[in-house]
Amino acid sequence: MTERATPGSDADPPTAAPDEMAAAARRRLWMDGLGIGLSAAAFGIVYGLAARQAGFSLVEGTAMSILVFAGAAQFAAIGLVAQGVPWLGIVLLTALLNARHLLYSAALAPWFAKRSRLERAASAHVLTDEAFALALPAFRTLGRHDRVTYALAAAIPAVPWMVATSVGLIGGSLLPDPTALGIDVVFPAAMAGLAVALLTDRRSVIAAVAGALVGVAVALASQPSVGILVGGLAGPAIALALPGPWVSDPAPPDPSTGMPE
Amino acid sequence: MSIELVGLALLMAAVTYPSRAVPLLLPGFDRLPRLVDEYLRLIGPGVLAALAAVNVLVVVEADGTTRLEAGIELVAVLACIGVVAWRRSLLPGLVLAVALVAAARWLGVG
Numbered sequence: 001m002t003e004r005a006t007p008g009s010d011a012d013p014p015t016a017a018p019d020e021m022a023a024a025a026r027r028r029l030w031m032d033g034l035g036i037g038l039s040a041a042a043f044g045i046v047y048g049l050a051a052r053q054a055g056f057s058l059v060e061g062t063a064m065s066i067l068v069f070a071g072a073a074q075f076a077a078i079g080l081v082a083q084g085v086p087w088l089g090i091v092l093l094t095a096l097l098n099a100r101h102l103l104y105s106a107a108l109a110p111w112f113a114k115r116s117r118l119e120r121a122a123s124a125h126v127l128t129d130e131a132f133a134l135a136l137p138a139f140r141t142l143g144r145h146d147r148v149t150y151a152l153a154a155a156i157p158a159v160p161w162m163v164a165t166s167v168g169l170i171g172g173s174l175l176p177d178p179t180a181l182g183i184d185v186v187f188p189a190a191m192a193g194l195a196v197a198l199l200t201d202r203r204s205v206i207a208a209v210a211g212a213l214v215g216v217a218v219a220l221a222s223q224p225s226v227g228i229l230v231g232g233l234a235g236p237a238i239a240l241a242l243p244g245p246w247v248s249d250p251a252p253p254d255p256s257t258g259m260p261e
Numbered sequence: 262m263s264i265e266l267v268g269l270a271l272l273m274a275a276v277t278y279p280s281r282a283v284p285l286l287l288p289g290f291d292r293l294p295r296l297v298d299e300y301l302r303l304i305g306p307g308v309l310a311a312l313a314a315v316n317v318l319v320v321v322e323a324d325g326t327t328r329l330e331a332g333i334e335l336v337a338v339l340a341c342i343g344v345v346a347w348r349r350s351l352l353p354g355l356v357l358a359v360a361l362v363a364a365a366r367w368l369g370v371g
Contacts, residue, residue: 042352060266067267067274072305077273079312087269093308095276099301106284117286124282182362185334188316189341189358193351195309196342207303208310215311219319220327227315228308235307236300 022146025138029149032137033156036130041160047074048168050187053178054082058169065165069126069158072194073097079187085225093232104132111136111145119147126154203239211235313338333371337361 044065051061056078064074073094080090104127112120134153139145178184195208215231317338320330340361341354348354365371 039352046355056266057263059262059264060270063264063267064270064273067270068277070273070277072309073273073277076308076312077269079316081266081269083315087272090269091272091276093304094273095280096301096304097308098277099280100305101277101280102284103298105281109284109288112285113288120285121282124285125278127281127285180363180366182337182359182364182366185317185337185358185362186355188313188334189338189355190351191309191313191316192338192342193345193354195306195313196345197349197351198305198309203299204303204306208306211307211309211311212314215315216318216329219315220329222327224315224319224321224327227319228311231311231315232304232308235311236303239303239307240296240300 018142021142022149025141025146025149026152028141029134029138029152029156033130033134033153036134037156037160040130040157041164043071044161044164045168045171046186046190047071047078047161048165048170049172049175049178049183050075050168050190051078051165052169052172053184053187054078056081056169058166058173061169062162062166065162068094069128069161070094070098071128071161075187075190075194079191080225080228082187083225083228084223085228089225089229093229096233101127104129108132108136108139111139115145115147123150123154126158128154128157130157203242203244206242207235207239209235210238214238333362333365336365 047065048061051064051074056064061078064077068074068077076093076097077090080093105124108127112123115123131150131154134156135150138149138153142149172178172183175181175183199205199208211231211234213231214234215227217227218230219227221227317334318329318331319327321327337358341358344354344357345351362371
């Protein structure tokens with residue numbers, strides 16, 4: 001995040017009644033979240049179809065959406081499972097892929113300072129790129145934390161994603177020949193597209209290109225699962241080794257892909 | 262119905278939750294070292310690109326050996342990349358990729 005969220009410091013002093021302010025913030029959040037919710041539903045179906053292709057059952061695919069609730073990591077996991085990557089490698093990559101949530105959580109922490117520990121613990125599970133992008137502006141508008149507003153910000157991507165996952169998994173099992181319909185290309189295309197959406201500067205481009213090249217080279221010399229792990233870890237290291245300024249503060253999340261990440 | 266991968270989901274959740282919760286639950290948590298911060302930022306593009314490239318370019322033969330192959334799937338993924346870069350939206354890119362592969366296979370060239 002480019003700036004630290006400090007409750008009250010960067011928000012206009014509320015001039016309307018608190019209830020009216022909250023209602024206005026929630027209305028705005030609904031409007032902003034409409035496209036995100038629709039997009040999450042569409043990608044939930046795509047995820048469900050891809051998971052089905054990789055051999056996930058309805059229970060397994062749905063459990064992953066509920067328990068992990070991180071779209072990019074989930075997409076990556078089904079590809080890694082399909083390639084036979086050991087669970088340890090999948091868990092390691094998941095931890096690295098999802099570590100960016102630290103930044104969102106740290107930025108929201110001041111707004112949650114007066115909430116109970118239980119509420120903070122529960123709120124953390126549904127903290128995604130989209131929930132962060134929706135909640136932070138609403139808190140700034142209000143000048144304070146609002147429980148209903150955060151619940152809405154979290155539910156707008158969460159509910160469509162989780163429901164659509166099940167729909168995709170069930171639909172995938174009903175398709176007679178997904179390969180003939182080109183469904184098998186959804187996974188690599190989604191991975192590549194998501195990577196493009198994360199390219200914000202020269203270094204991220206180098207990380208992606210190096211990751212792909214190293215991954216393919218190592219996969220050809222050994223196994224695809226090894227190539228993915230080595231490429232995914234070496235690409236960023238190669239990008240960091242190159243001279244040039246770092247981007248110390250990542251750009252705000254871009255929820256345009258519509259997938260809870 | 263298989264439930265084996267629910268165990269994997271639990272493990273993935275166990276390593277995901279701390280990154281979401283620690284700053285909210287532990288007052289005073291500030292930031293990671295800059296180098297770690299930057300590496301983690303680049304992990305996303307690195308892993309996702311490696312996944313896509315290996316998936317679409319590397320084929321495993323029946324005897325376990327691997328070989329490079331560039332088929333209609335590569336064309337479809339490149340088209341998806343172009344659309345995402347142009348429109349900043351993934352869904353149209355996915356639709357185009359699926360349509361390309363389906364059409365090629367229907368024509369017998371994919």
